[in-house]
Amino acid sequence: MTTAPAGATGPGPDAHAAVTAIAREAKKASRVLATATRATKDAALHAMAEALVDASDRIVAGNAEDLERGRRGGMKESLLDRLALDPLRVAAIADALRELAALPDPVGEVVRGSTLPNGLRLRQVRVPMGVVGMIYEARPNVTVDAAGLALKSGNAVILRGGSAAASSNEVIVEVLGDALAAQGLPRTLVQSIDAFGRAGAVELMRARGLVDVLVPRGGADLIQTVVRESVVPVIETGVGNCHVFVDATADVAKAVPIVLNSKTQRTGVCNAAETLLVHRDVAATFLPAVLAALGEKDVTIHGDEATAAALPAGLRFEPATERDWETEYLSLDLAVKVVDSLDEALEHISRYSSGHTEVICTQDVTSVRRFTTELDSAALIVNASSRFTDGGQFGLGAEIGISTQKLHARGPMGLAELTTTTWIVEGDGQIRQ
Amino acid sequence: MTTAPAGATGPGPDAHAAVTAIAREAKKASRVLATATRATKDAALHAMAEALVDASDRIVAGNAEDLERGRRGGMKESLLDRLALDPLRVAAIADALRELAALPDPVGEVVRGSTLPNGLRLRQVRVPMGVVGMIYEARPNVTVDAAGLALKSGNAVILRGGSAAASSNEVIVEVLGDALAAQGLPRTLVQSIDAFGRAGAVELMRARGLVDVLVPRGGADLIQTVVRESVVPVIETGVGNCHVFVDATADVAKAVPIVLNSKTQRTGVCNAAETLLVHRDVAATFLPAVLAALGEKDVTIHGDEATAAALPAGLRFEPATERDWETEYLSLDLAVKVVDSLDEALEHISRYSSGHTEVICTQDVTSVRRFTTELDSAALIVNASSRFTDGGQFGLGAEIGISTQKLHARGPMGLAELTTTTWIVEGDGQIRQ
Known part of the structure; x- marks a missing residue:
């Protein structure tokens, strides 16, 4: 020695x-x-x-x-x-x-x-x-x-x-x-x-x-x-049960790549998305598009009934349980839930999030304001991928970890x-x- | 109830x-x-x-x-x-x-x-x-x-x-x-x-x-x-074994009131001075003056031999032991030691300080620079009373405490x-x- x-x-x-x-x-x-x-x-x-x-x-x-x-x-x-x-x-x-x-x-x-x-x-x-x-x-x-x-x-x-x-x-x-x-x-x-x-x-x-x-x-x-x-x-540092919420007014053409990137660009990392919440008003157009795209990347969907109903053929699907809302998969798995309102989305995130990163896709200023003030996470991202929560991406240089506590340091x-x-x-x- | x-x-x-x-x-x-x-x-x-x-x-x-x-x-x-x-x-x-x-x-x-x-x-x-x-x-x-x-x-x-x-x-x-x-x-x-x-x-x-x-x-x-x-x-929060160091070049007319104020303006508080270190080169002029002033305020001196030698008649005095260098008296007691150099003062403070507040009285820029860069305390004060380490005095408004740790908050x-x-x-x- x-x-x-x-x-x-x-x-x-x-x-x-x-x-x-x-x-x-x-x-x-x-x-x-x-x-x-x-x-x-x-x-x-x-x-x-x-x-x-x-x-x-x-x-x-x-x-x-x-x-x-x-x-x-x-x-x-x-x-x-x-x-x-x-x-x-x-x-x-x-x-x-x-x-x-x-x-x-x-x-x-x-x-x-x-x-x-x-x-x-x-x-x-x-x-x-x-x-x-x-x-x-x-x-x-x-x-x-x-x-x-x-x-x-x-x-x-x-x-x-x-x-x-x-x-x-x-x-x-x-x-x-x-x-x-x-x-x-x-x-x-x-x-x-x-x-x-x-x-x-x-x-x-x-x-x-x-x-x-x-x-x-x-x-x-x-x-x-x-x-x-x-x-x-x-x-x-580092535990991330991150959410993407696709609001009623989301631009579907932007929201699909954001969800894909958040989930699949790298899966074993704390800033990858683990749960997708979709506003009911946009579900009919958005869900089939995003599920098809996720399917092409071999993502297994853990979804509620509304998600199951919108599922294209050939996708791996399991009915979501309480456990899925809590899980940081760190793999090609995604929990998906349809919600009735922004309030329900905020409620769900507040309850299950580990306080790392949450994303909203929306064109509505009130939704942006509420999402970025009412949630209690290290990073709140509007219309961009969850994968941006990173010291290098934020321009801070190298990072020693991503803090999920509130004392001293929060985030990268x-x-x-x-x-x-x-x-x-x-x-x-x-x-x- | x-x-x-x-x-x-x-x-x-x-x-x-x-x-x-x-x-x-x-x-x-x-x-x-x-x-x-x-x-x-x-x-x-x-x-x-x-x-x-x-x-x-x-x-x-x-x-x-x-x-x-x-x-x-x-x-x-x-x-x-x-x-x-x-x-x-x-x-x-x-x-x-x-x-x-x-x-x-x-x-x-x-x-x-x-x-x-x-x-x-x-x-x-x-x-x-x-x-x-x-x-x-x-x-x-x-x-x-x-x-x-x-x-x-x-x-x-x-x-x-x-x-x-x-x-x-x-x-x-x-x-x-x-x-x-x-x-x-x-x-x-x-x-x-x-x-x-x-x-x-x-x-x-x-x-x-x-x-x-x-x-x-x-x-x-x-x-x-x-x-x-x-x-x-x-x-x-709050434990303060604070030091005042009177350097060789100190302005004695300013240093005496600074020591008095640091020790006696209020005694039961964490930013009161507990140990006085005096450079040997200024001891002959400074020590008799400061000890007489402290005596008028009924301060008991816990001093080394050099301090004892400079002691005016009638002061309460006890020979200092290792324990005195460690003690936060929170009372009308002061440990006093004569040191040979700035190095000895820095060494003493690094060893015994609780990391709250240290004061230097000096007219020398090199001493200021070394004192304010080599010590590891929440507040380093040049030519002013230790009692200034306080949220109100710093202009921060009310304070919930004075942090002596390094994470999240340090000082008021x-x-x-x-x-x-x-x-x-x-x-x-x-x-x-």
Whole structure:
């Protein structure tokens, strides 16, 4: 185990001491980075990118071990594909670091400020969080993304990746650490606690005061476990039971492609649509058109009776149950329901949504106004695909996840969301009366 | 128990069902308020203020029960004073609601926005959180402040006050509810769970999904309990081990009043200074002056040897121990240490600070730059009193607390900090390629 983190004494009862030591090192390293200039950070990102490409063979070899273990363990082909690295994928991961270097530095941004009546000069300035913890699943590109986003935003990162990608991540973290050290930065800016297994993750969730924020990324089970167990502040990401509502006045020629794109452009992602609601007044023209188009994409429809009645021949159909309204399929399945009114649509969405993204297709200004003020989701989209809820699409640059909670960050989380602020007050002797 | 909350079945095993029912009512009420105009909310605030003044006699009578119980239980005079209400204090509490009405509405503010290359019009808009939970201690004015801040920011509030103020709070919540109902708003916008005691507080901390944020306000024990036990996102407030560092180049004529004001203007508050660090190069002139001034205010000095050597006759003095550097006295006590350099001061503060407020007195630009970039606290103040870290003083209006965590809010939390944002995206048929 050549890359065991500093202080590591193996999994088990010593995880507490080891993870605490790692977190202290991270905190110390974060202080160095907090005052680093953008030029220093961007140079480090380029060096990290180059080091990954240079180490492509070693990374692919480590990844081969993971794939072999995965195959022996009966991992599904789709998961094996997400885990797999080849030189082309390593190059793409490295490019993401170069793109981060091109983004503006969030640190130092003056968020607001004023001169107070007593002459105090007040400004609220963006500063790094300090230490960011990531608990995530199999994909090794997340290791690099998280390291890059943390570095650019001035933070140290502690990584707990899935065991399925352990060998890939071990090599990647070592390569990134070497690149940082060669740039004169602490290699402890990017540390892994994978060596401590589940016990390490538990310690990370308890390290309040040493770890400033924890971002879980993965399936609903992983996220809920972290939310429940962590005393470190958590940002909840990623579960999306997204809706598209096609209103009475919708432009059918636009609504059909919007539904198709929302459902089928990519299915395994949190901003894909899972339920389609159709206003009864437009159902006769819209439903046959959209169902035929969905059928061509092999989508299975889970519909109510009105949907069943409009179904073209040859489509896969199952009668919808309560469970369908709640389900984030992440597959070529779509729940479909005909509603009598905008009110019924709003009611349905309020009840079943996970608060991620909701779309309305309409030509009516009152419907737009009500849909965008009465619903309580991270993104409310009018006449466009749900797939636009994304940091890159919103022009925020890279994203570390999509927050579905309301505290701190909501929706796509980029560099700014990995910072906090400090109030700086400058006076010349003012005291309070 | 005329004001038992809807669904209340008494303390004990039914707290879960009762608090869940209360939280659901709050959520429903919050939806009504989310789309209310500023005019509606301000009218409600004025009506609430008027109702409190009209009910002054009943509130003072309820408060008398609390005071009587407190006296029998041996409550300290200083706490009895903070608990006590008379018509003048009720009027002051009501005025705070009128001041809230005068502040701009945070809801609807466009935080940022742009038109994307594909023509999508994107804006990030401030919206209410939904349901805010407050767990706090004895002072009944917090009941009204919390209700007012929540209402103005478009949120419903669930209150768990200290048992010491139970009778006062019971009357106040009933009066506020009547005022809301008379304005055509749900009285469930302001609900108390005091009837369920500790079991109710536990349920509130578990109501993730129904309660959007929990703000504990009170002593360190209360706050730490909530941080540890809550699965609802928490904003940690209020512990302040604040430092004043008097640098080698400090203007002594300004530094003495700054130290005095930071320590003695009010002692029981989180932005009072608890430790004074003095650069050795200025100690000979500064220390005798500041110690004499502190002595006149009856401050007890907990000092190192260099401080002891400079001590004027007649001052209360105790040799400082490690414990003194860690202590938030909240009293007329001050830890004092002479340091050799700015580096030693920064090191000391980084080690012992609770991350609230740090002050530097200096005439040197490099010291200002390092102090305001290398320290990691909510407020960094140059040449002014620590007592300025306050929502009112910063010009933010009323505050619900001072956050010492980094997520969501840091420093004084006003109306904007009780909101979240939604991304609204308007297109005309865009789909993702």
